[in-house]
Amino acid sequence: MKKSNKKLLVVAIATALTAASAGSALALENQFSGAFTAFFDNSNYSAAGNNAYEAAPTNLRGLKDGAPTENYFVQRVRLGYTAKADDHVKLVTKFEFDYNWYGNSSYATNRGSGGAIGSDSVNMETKHLYLDLNYPLVNAKIGMMPNNDIFKGILFDADMAGILFSHNYTNAGVNLGFFRWNDDWDWTNNKTLGKNTVDMFQLDGKYNVSKDLKVGAAYYYVKDDFNLAKVHTVGLNAETTLGPVAVNAFAVKQFGDLNATDDAKGYAFNVGAKMPVGKGTARAEVLYVSGGDNAFYNAANGTEAGGYYDSEMIFLARDKNATTIDNAIVYDVSNYGQGVILGAIGYDYPFTDKLSGSANIGFGAIADDKFSQSTGDSDYLGTEINAEVNYQLSANVSLGARAGYLMLGKYFDGVDAGRDADNPYDVKILARYSF
Numbered sequence: 001m002k003k004s005n006k007k008l009l010v011v012a013i014a015t016a017l018t019a020a021s022a023g024s025a026l027a028l029e030n031q032f033s034g035a036f037t038a039f040f041d042n043s044n045y046s047a048a049g050n051n052a053y054e055a056a057p058t059n060l061r062g063l064k065d066g067a068p069t070e071n072y073f074v075q076r077v078r079l080g081y082t083a084k085a086d087d088h089v090k091l092v093t094k095f096e097f098d099y100n101w102y103g104n105s106s107y108a109t110n111r112g113s114g115g116a117i118g119s120d121s122v123n124m125e126t127k128h129l130y131l132d133l134n135y136p137l138v139n140a141k142i143g144m145m146p147n148n149d150i151f152k153g154i155l156f157d158a159d160m161a162g163i164l165f166s167h168n169y170t171n172a173g174v175n176l177g178f179f180r181w182n183d184d185w186d187w188t189n190n191k192t193l194g195k196n197t198v199d200m201f202q203l204d205g206k207y208n209v210s211k212d213l214k215v216g217a218a219y220y221y222v223k224d225d226f227n228l229a230k231v232h233t234v235g236l237n238a239e240t241t242l243g244p245v246a247v248n249a250f251a252v253k254q255f256g257d258l259n260a261t262d263d264a265k266g267y268a269f270n271v272g273a274k275m276p277v278g279k280g281t282a283r284a285e286v287l288y289v290s291g292g293d294n295a296f297y298n299a300a301n302g303t304e305a306g307g308y309y310d311s312e313m314i315f316l317a318r319d320k321n322a323t324t325i326d327n328a329i330v331y332d333v334s335n336y337g338q339g340v341i342l343g344a345i346g347y348d349y350p351f352t353d354k355l356s357g358s359a360n361i362g363f364g365a366i367a368d369d370k371f372s373q374s375t376g377d378s379d380y381l382g383t384e385i386n387a388e389v390n391y392q393l394s395a396n397v398s399l400g401a402r403a404g405y406l407m408l409g410k411y412f413d414g415v416d417a418g419r420d421a422d423n424p425y426d427v428k429i430l431a432r433y434s435f
Contacts, residue, residue: 029084036433038075039321045406045424046070046327062327063412063421072101075115076323078127088135092145094128100325112324127159139166147179150204150218150237151250154268154289154296154333158304164202174205182226198224200299214239221256222299228260231297245275254297266296268333272310280349285311291339292368298334306332311344314404315424316364316384321402329381329406330364339367340381357389366411375418380409400430 044067077097084090100112107120114121130143141164148157162179182198185191204218220233235252254266268289275282287308289296298306307318308330318328330340344362351357364381386404393399406424415421 031082033080043426065419177202295337315406376413378410
């Protein structure tokens with residue numbers, strides 16, 4: 001073979017290999033998604049500067065006599081990327097970027113920073129990083145993933161690292177998982193990885209009895225080596241239709257060790273309903289969570305559980321529009337071991353194809369044993385009214401406004417060093433884009 005022909009053969013082989021490699025790369029399906037949210041907030045109960053956050057606040061989460069009105073802008077961006085190899089394998093990722101409020105800082109390396117002139121801050125948060133393996137026998141998710149209980153998130157609703165197996169049948173589905181929420185190690189004190197952890201074991205399922213009745217059951221076990229807790233949570237939920245009314249409900253019971261000396265005895269009940277009324281939809285929610293000697297064990301704590309967003313409240317429960325600086329009277333349903341009785345009714349109404357609105361009223365009270373910093377002589381937390389309106393500017397862009405007012409109950413009498421606190425109010429103007 002001539003030398004020139006040999007060169008041509010080498011080039012041809014290299015070209016073929018490159019084409020094969022490119023073909024393999026092109027077979028990967030790249031999927032992108034995301035959301036942008038920004039809002040202006042005007043409130044005397046905002047978490048930006050007037051709050052005391054979650055841990056045993058001396059002023060019970062920002063309630064004050066003569067509480068100042070704050071105004072600020074908040075921004076959040078979430079970006080998702082999924083690398084799909086085929087119908088069975090994909091890598092799922094999601095990242096979050098927050099400006100807690102415009103003007104907060106520049107040239108920083110903190111969560112929610114970079115909102116001041118100059119920007120240039122490192123504030124990227126990793127939310128989801130997991131492998132999704134979907135085969136006929138089983139679906140397996142491995143890594144940092146979103147996961148929530150089947151009881152509207154009162155036990156856990158968070159991103160967590162672990163492995164979750166699931167399988168769907170014709171009329172049923174089941175999930176089995178293990179998650180490691182925390183692992184403390186310290187070479188100096190001879191602590192070993194895997195020996196001082198908070199682990200959660202999950203088993204839940206659902207069954208479609210008929211097209212009008214769905215039932216579910218769950219067992220969650222949390223082993224918390226930090227607080228010497230070994231808490232079992234079992235419960236049932238159901239969804240059905242009764243004529244024009246769609247009803248959902250759950251019941252939850254806990255047992256085991258709450259800590260080194262106390263038994264876990266918490267329980268919770270919930271009923272929700274929806275029905276068409278005129279051109280709109282009426283809603284109702286009632287939640288009872290035990291307190292006192294039967295304090296409910298909120299497994300994930302803090303921002304990771306117990307928000308109870310189904311109530312559509314702004315103050316009595318956590319606001320669905322708030323970001324990392326959110327605040328609430330009942331931040332999680334354990335409510336400092338007091339539990340909660342919470343009820344809400346609402347109405348959603350479509351004015352036009354693009355314009356819609358809703359209105360809500362809610363009430364709240366503690367279930368048992370007031371928090372030690374409460375000086376009032378009542379268990380009643382307050383009555384909230386709120387309303388919102390949204391305009392769909394295009395398929396992916398919406399503009400909205402939401403306002404609320406809370407009439408504080410006598411539970412909070414004298415809460416600010418013997419003085420009564422001002423009733424909280426909040427007004428938001430929002431812009432959203434999703435893709």
